[in-house]
Amino acid sequence: MPSGIAESAVRKIAASLAVLLAEVFALYLKTKNFHWHVSGPHFRSIHLMLDKQASDLLAITNPIAERARAIGGNTLRSIGHTARLQRLADNDAEFVKPEDMLAELSLDNRSLAIRMRAAHQLCEGRGDTATASLLENWIDETERRNWELLESTDDVGMSFLVGCPVSAGSRPGPCYQPNYGVAPPSAVAMYFV
Secondary structure, three states: OOOOOOHHHHHHHHHHHHHHHHHHHHHHHHHHHHHHHOOOOOHHHHHHHHHHHHHHHHHHHHHHHHHHHHOOOOOOOOHHHHHHHOOOOOOOOOOOOHHHHHHHHHHHHHHHHHHHHHHHHHHHHOOOHHHHHHHHHHHHHHHHHHHHHHHHHHHHOOHHHHHOOOOOOOOOOOOOOOOOOOOOOHHHHOOOO
8 A cells, every 4th residue: 555554544544534525425415515606685795705615615526636646545436426426415496495405404514524523533532634634624624614604594594403413323303304395305304424
């Protein structure tokens, strides 16, 4: 292995990074979707914030993939591969209220941070200090995005999200139930596996 990390550890770390990469791509596209389709009195501020957040997400995709390759592992190969690994739910609804957009992105960022922490523990436990260090930065960026989303919620009447429980291996609590005007696809409830 080019990194000196045991082959079994490389496989586990690279697999974890592939899932994170799929999640980041899914969150990037959802963030851009909401950026393109937001409407209402807070259009400009939400539109600009989501554009910046999407750019920040896209910026970490290459480092995630290249880190997997640098340690001797593999990474995503296609959109189909990404779809098979992603756990964050897509949102293909025709219309989503701005407050539901922010709430959904907040939960997704929280979910991503939890997965990043799990990957960080995996890397630390297998002696991959460099990947663990990168993950620390990406966790910080993810928490910052979530903070921006939560701080923006007060402007659109969503202070209820602050106490919304999210934990690894669970679904979002009953504190948030999006209303898309139609029954959401079954994948909307699958924030965690």
